[in-house]
Amino acid sequence: MTEKMTTRERFKKIMNFEKPDRLLWTEDPFEETIIRWIHEGLPIDQVLQTDYDIGWNGSIYQVLPMPHTLDISNYFGFIPICPPGRETIVLDLCPIPRHVPKILKETEDKILLRDPLGGKLEHRKLDYTMPHFCEFPVKSMKDWQETKKRLDPKDPRRYPKDYTREQYIELFDETTTPTSLVLSGFYAFGRGVMGTAAFTPVFYTDPDLAYDMMNFYADFLINVIREIVETLKSRIDWVYWWEDMACGTGPNISPKVFKEFILPNLKKVTGFLNKNNIDIIIMDCDGDFRPLLPLLWEGGIRGLWPLEVNAGIDAVELRKQYGKKWRLGGNIDKRVLTEGKEAIKNEIDKKIPILKEEGGYIPGLDHSIPPNVSLKNFEFYAEYLKSLLDY
Amino acid sequence: MSQDQLAHRLVSSFEQIEYHQVKELVKTMLDTNIPSDDILRTMQKGMVAIGEKYEKGEYYLSELMGAAETFKSVMVDLTPHLSKKNISHTGIVVLGTVKGDIHEIGKNLFKTLLQSSGFQVHDLGVDVSPERFVEEINKRNPDILAISSLLTTTMNQNDLVIKQLKKNRLRNRVKIIIGGNAITEEFGREIGADAALRDAMLGANICVKWAKEWAK
Known part of the structure; x- marks a missing residue:
């Protein structure tokens, strides 16, 4: 069957609250879940994505097929939130040079590592789950000054090896996939270098450090992205703004802290993006962020994903309350996928018809697909959801 | 400043989560021989006030954790002065x-x-x-x-x-x-x-x- 619209055209329509020929659907599975499903019969040859790339990271003159990642999007028919490929611009925002990972302690089932960011983490040998971050690189202003030395925005290693203005303009003009720029937000950055436990109260325990980190990061970010943003401008369809700054009971930081430390810096970055005709900035944040919504809007955020149901977020309610203002994504309760067909059907029926009609919404689960979801239940979910999205 | 005045300032400062100010005040109170268990009780009063603000939605996790860090830091200074019999355990x-x-x-x-x-x-x-x-x-x-x-x-x-x-x-x-x-x-x-x-x-x-x- 001939497709009427490309995925990129559909995405743009949805972001403008217009009607595409059919809705898009997005998911973000954990690798651990995919591995479970492979054990349950998911054909590995259809999900193991292979790229043709130069072997040995450029040290030999030969292009080889390289196993790249486990990608189930084509198999099930959804679009990944940030599709692996050059249309998703991933710049290196981390310390360069990295710290060389080093095993500090090894037991029968666990390894303690010095990680590439300069912290320490412990992980199980046979697990794909999140490791236990035991120590973070920044504990004081002194550590922060050291970390800053590795955050030179002009370091050319922050850009992809195949980046040239001409090549990327051509690619971004021609692609039929939605194009995106992936950025870590301010809370995500602070949490990354200090850890949640130390960063969340730092606005009170060491406000000078908090100011310096947030102000520095705004300038750093603008200077890193300047080249690609000023080159591609509106060829970048949207910005994925990763924050994760809330939990089930509310935001990790108060509106007062957000307004004082983050908002002016967020405006700086979004102002720079807007000046270059990039307006769709979608925040990835679990938990209940609702008390921050007016400030996020003021700061230039225009979309919200994945809208965690367990934290009390209801996309239908948000749409009723704010009208066609926020672009929304996700919000199908992941927990129903462990409960069975009836629960899955009820959850989808409760939300999809209304949100589909209202527009500005991309369906999906309200979190990465957890490993307690069976392949059988996900298959049912996928088929039922697609039947309502005019696939 | 009297003990009552200092205690009042400590609660007020703690309620505003003025980390360094709270530490200074506790130091002053210890230097002026205010009993450490009185200081602890004052801090506990401040923590109750923080909790009330959190429950009312005036404070969020950043404030709760800021207050918890302040309390922990003060306890490091205070603990050597607390005699064991003065450390009352609720449970x-x-x-x-x-x-x-x-x-x-x-x-x-x-x-x-x-x-x-x-x-x-x-x-x-x-x-x-x-x-x-x-x-x-x-x-x-x-x-x-x-x-x-x-x-x-x-x-x-x-x-x-x-x-x-x-x-x-x-x-x-x-x-x-x-x-x-x-x-x-x-x-x-x-x-x-x-x-x-x-x-x-x-x-x-x-x-x-x-x-x-x-x-x-």
Whole structure:
């Protein structure tokens, strides 16, 4: 069957609250879940994505097929939130040079590592789950000054090896996939270098450090992205703004802290993006962020994903309350996928018809697909959801 | 400045979470020979005020954790001055994050909130097996067992801990409170916990309420 619209055209329509020929659907599975499903019969040859790339990271003159990642999007028919490929611009925002990972302690089932960011983490040998971050690189202003030395925005290693203005303009003009720029937000950055436990109260325990980190990061970010943003401008369809700054009971930081430390810096970055005709900035944040919504809007955020149901977020309610203002994504309760067909059907029926009609919404689960979801239940979910999205 | 004036300023400063100011005030109070247990009681009053602001929605996690860090830091300065007989224990709590789960921010905040209310807390850390919880209950004879789990995939471990307690005839020796992002009251009831919450502050308030009932 001939497709009427490309995925990129559909995405743009949805972001403008217009009607595409059919809705898009997005998911973000954990690798651990995919591995479970492979054990349950998911054909590995259809999900193991292979790229043709130069072997040995450029040290030999030969292009080889390289196993790249486990990608189930084509198999099930959804679009990944940030599709692996050059249309998703991933710049290196981390310390360069990295710290060389080093095993500090090894037991029968666990390894303690010095990680590439300069912290320490412990992980199980046979697990794909999140490791236990035991120590973070920044504990004081002194550590922060050291970390800053590795955050030179002009370091050319922050850009992809195949980046040239001409090549990327051509690619971004021609692609039929939605194009995106992936950025870590301010809370995500602070949490990354200090850890949640130390960063969340730092606005009170060491406000000078908090100011310096947030102000520095705004300038750093603008200077890193300047080249690609000023080159591609509106060829970048949207910005994925990763924050994760809330939990089930509310935001990790108060509106007062957000307004004082983050908002002016967020405006700086979004102002720079807007000046270059990039307006769709979608925040990835679990938990209940609702008390921050007016400030996020003021700061230039225009979309919200994945809208965690367990934290009390209801996309239908948000749409009723704010009208066609926020672009929304996700919000199908992941927990129903462990409960069975009836629960899955009820959850989808409760939300999809209304949100589909209202527009500005991309369906999906309200979190990465957890490993307690069976392949059988996900298959049912996928088929039922697609039947309502005019696939 | 009189002791009352200093105490008033300490509560007010603590309520505003002025970390350095609070530390300075405590130092001044110690230097002017104000009894350390009086200072501790003043700090506890401040912590109650913070909790009230949090419950009213005026404060958020950043303020709660800022206050907890301030309290912890003051306790480092204050503890050497507290004589053992002056350290009143509201109750004994054994606390840990369940097996397979390594999240500890909520657990650690809950621990500080309990300590600021006078509880003696034995923190077993993260990834704690049901057998280890049983072992510690036998060893510490706590009033409360507090179990933490963040993930939907690990919340069933709470059930396994309670089953292990029942198997060892320990269930009726302790109150059990479970907490974490995925926890619901319904789940708590199903597995036989005495309280089930997602909010560390509300959880600490329940423990204080239990302790008050025991003290009657």
